Amino acid sequence: MSRQVGPLCALLWALVLALPRAGAVEEQPVSASRDFQIVTFKWHHVQDPYIIALWILVASLAKIVFHLSHKVTSVVPESALLIALGLVLGGIVWAADHIASFTMTPTLFFFYLLPPIVLDAGYFMPNRLFFGNLGTILLYAVIGTVWNAATTGLSLYGVFCSGLMGDLQTGLLDFLLFGSLIAAVDPVAVLAVFEEVHVNEVLFIIVFGESLLNDAVTVVLYNVFDSFVTLGGDKVTGVDCVKGIVSFFVVSLGGTLVGVVFAFLLSLVTRFTKHVRIIEPGFVFVISYLSYLTSEMLSLSAILAITFCGICCQKYVKANISEQSATTVRYTMKMLASGAETIIFMFLGISAVDPVIWTWNTAFVLLTLLFISVYRVIGVVLQTWILNRYRMVQLETIDQVVMSYGGLRGAVAYALVVLLDEKKVKEKKLFVSTTLIVVFFTVIFQGLTIKPLVQWLKVKRSEQREPKLNEKLHGRAFDHILSAIEDISGQIGHNYLRDKWSNFDRKILSKVLMRRSAQKSRDRILNVFHELNLKDAISYVAEGERRGSLAFIRSPSTDNMVNVDFSLPHPSTMEASVSYLLRENMSAVRLDMQSLEQRRRSIRDTEDMVTHHTLQQYLYKPRQEYKHIYSRHKLIPSEAEKQDKEIFHRTMRKRLESFKSAKLGINQNKKAAKLYKRERAQKRRNSSIPNGKLPMENPAPNFTMKEKDLEFSDHEEAPDYEAETSGGIEFLANVTKDTASDSPAGIDNPVFSLDEDLDPSILARVPPWLSPGETVVPSQRARVQIPQSPSNFRRLAPFRLSNKSVDSFLMADSPEERPHALPESTHM
């Protein structure tokens, strides 16, 4: 692929080079002559921004080229490709100019490239997951990084003392300094690689969170050792060490605090942007960036500041700003982050092409690589061992392997090492070259191999034979069962704290930081949803049924063809299943099992295959399989929504059925009960039917009515008839008893009163979406509810459509997740 890219980029590069040359030639006479010129060529005037723009263009074009071939990008991570591209481009520049004119300077990196990436990470952080695992993340970020820094530095020093590295002008402190800058796992690199490797969400958030939060540790260690080196080894006292430790807390907590304060400001500002919608998105970026700069100014952890700014503001900002602004923010953020990442990796490649910085010391480079890998593994295993005693979700061996292997180093280390002062750190060049090697090794080699590794580890666990039909079906059922049980048992701990926090948030924070309209919608969702649940379900079902029944009409024509004789499979299904077979054979690492499979398959009858295929393709996936947590390049997972919607419709329809039969029996819904009573009182006034007479006379029409109801609502649920009907009867009995005991004066149960069925006023109040032409007649229970409901639906509808006020973290378990699950969910 890079061969393909080479020429194209060379072309582009020629263009880039040609321009300054031309400018240089032409520029002199222009500036010399003072005559008025109609057209002037002022290259120097635009040089810097022009070159920057061209670089960005080149990087973006390169991305297009990479993605022309899906095969390449699916195997090689984009970051590795970009580094390779950078190396090539750097080579061309070098060949043309013999000076490395474009290297990534720390200023460029820390001020312009890093902030968008980290802000993006914070703003789209899956908060609930993040805070649920905060303890683990902090341990890895703090202890893990200190461990890595210390062990790597000390080990290198130890080897240095043994003389294996030859003569270097370094001391213990230099090694520790180097260790501290090389120790930190890099957020940019980790994201770039993990983006393409789909690991489970807990694992992802741990590595991702660690890479973000270890910044504070890195900054402190770096600063401490840098100042120690400046002081000189002998003059470091115990007081300095204590100061170092104190400064860690100041830097990390201070950075976080700055972030939170700015998040507060940002949320507050967006509350009042109603009339300046057009610049709304700007606030998000400017204020977050200010948080970064502020903490940089106070020499606090800037990464922490902007991360927490993003994390804390996301909920309120999303609720406050208009939907369009939210979309703008989302896309701009993704664009900036993705662009910055592209440029970083390309510049890393370009920066490496500069003979001036290279100093080779085989022992040092190789040992560094060895030590960082080995100590990473040891660190992860030790910490996980400790953590697993306290964690609810255990980290298994495979997780540990991925975590150890995912310890990628990146541009942060490079930028830090470039910042070193050569007068103080004599071996800066060696450190720089080693850092580059380490970065390239981890990003390219580990990045390339982590995906196969993850796949291989999974394959090892999966079964080596074709599962039987029963196993396939039940296996999937078990997945669903597990995920349901997880939801019921509260997947991630800290429920108590989360409850407290969400109370505090609802009572105070949201009141201050959210627009009143947004608050209202939130409050209503929180409080009223519970009561409206019932009516809502009814409306949902009715609508779903209308759609469902339409779909039902359409399908039989094709079915008959396909399925009258199942041994004559539909051509398209066949085709799909063949492709599925191919796919499966390719992906599975089964080696000799494969030939066996093949033979078995040829014998196996087509029917079975088609059945298997149908199941394979159409069985609903358990939640974990489709949920994306965070992606820098993609915004919305869409397949999941369809599935969610389908299941949601079904669930609601089913629940309605049970509501119908059970609601009054349980009498949970006070409002419904009240309505019912009112209705009943009305009935009593309207129809003064003699005591207990009617039900004895006329039970039959009632039951047929009941059955008709079930029929209309239950095309697909034929086998349920019995159960439902009997439930209905039971319920009728219940109600009869109920009313008999509570009003001995007379039986006034509307279910039994004949005139209700004919009551025109009630029929007239049937909502408009139930067109009178259809034979759809709302059931008794539904009818009790529906007359009051249309206005409520309308009231609820907007909330269902706009989920911008819904946050995944605090409200994840509350009822409002239900509307949330349907429309786009950006932060998943």
Place this chain on the structure above:
Amino acid sequence: MGARGSHSAVPPDADSIRRETGFSQASLLRLYHRFQALDRDNKGYLSRMDLQQIGALAVNPLGDRIIESFFPDGNHQVDFAGFARVLAHFRPVDEEDPGMQDPKQPEPLNSRMNKLRFAFQLYDLDRDGKISRNEMLQVLRLMVGVQVTEEQLESIADRTVQEADIDGDGAVSFMEFTKSLEKMNIEQKMSIRILK
């Protein structure tokens, strides 16, 4: 929070529940917090409504069946002991401490058989000890997308029942159910790590 206000920290008769379910003290406490969080009105028990509030369950094809399984015998409420009992089925099987369970006592809730029985009961709606073709069909209908037609579903249900049906009565008994899944690592598949 309602009139009763404070959450009590320890579940009532924690010891007997622990003995029955085998949960560790910490897990039981966590589950109790969860139970209280779900119990919105501080009733001291959960109703179907409480569980239906969990948003993720509405998009889980088997969500409502799971909810039902918390309410055996047509009960309308489940107390904490019942709640824990159901969840105990999903406790991982721990090989290393068999001393926990008295051999005289009945099988622990999280044994392979009990895990399977739990699943089986989700299928067996009429509780006759057999998964009939219809019951299989219903589960299938819940679990596959709308693209699959009724006929296809029926065919799949037929085949599934046939595959597991050993005695040829057209239904899957519990024994046949376990037999058809004997190669599957149920202990692992039906366990949740968090429920230690």
